[in-house]
Structures are given as C-alpha cells and as structure tokens.
Amino acid sequence: MQDVRNAVGKLVCRADGKSHRIEIVRKGQLTVVSFGRNGSVRVTNASKR
Template sequence: MTKIRNANGKLVCCVDERSKTVEIVHKGYKTILKFNSDGSLTVINQRPKS
C-alpha cells in the first residue's frame, strides 16, 4: 500500500494499486473505496471495534 500524506505530513489515505482500493481512516472509522473492473465503485464503511 502507498501512503498518501498532506502538506503537513499527516496521513490522508492508503492506496493499493493492485487491488484498486483506497482506505481512509478518520476518528477510528474506516472507509474503503473499491474501484471495480466494470467501472463501478463500491464503498464499504466500518465502525471501530468496541
């Protein structure tokens, strides 16, 4: 996974080119964007584990 950082050096997201996914974690909540081969987009939201 490639880590993407903003101008302040803070981690913004992680990109996996092989699986065509972008992973964003904000305040413990994880959002995964998956780019499908047919051009569609799948969004997966996960809550933090208690």
C-alpha cells in the same frame, strides 16, 4: 499499500493500485473505496474500535 500524505505530512489515506482500493481511517471509522474493472465504485464503512 502506499501512504498518501498532505502538504504538512499528515496521513490522508492508503492506496493500493494492485487491488484498486483506497482506505481512509478517521475518528475510529474505516472507509474502503474499491474500484471495479467495469468502472463501478463500492464504498464500505466499518468501525475500527
């Protein structure tokens, strides 16, 4: 996974080009956005606590 940071250096999300996923953690919630080969998008949410 590769860290994606904004202009002030804060971590925004983590991206993985091989598995076509983006992970975002905010306020204890993990959001995973997965991109399928057919163009579909799947979003899952889970508690990180």
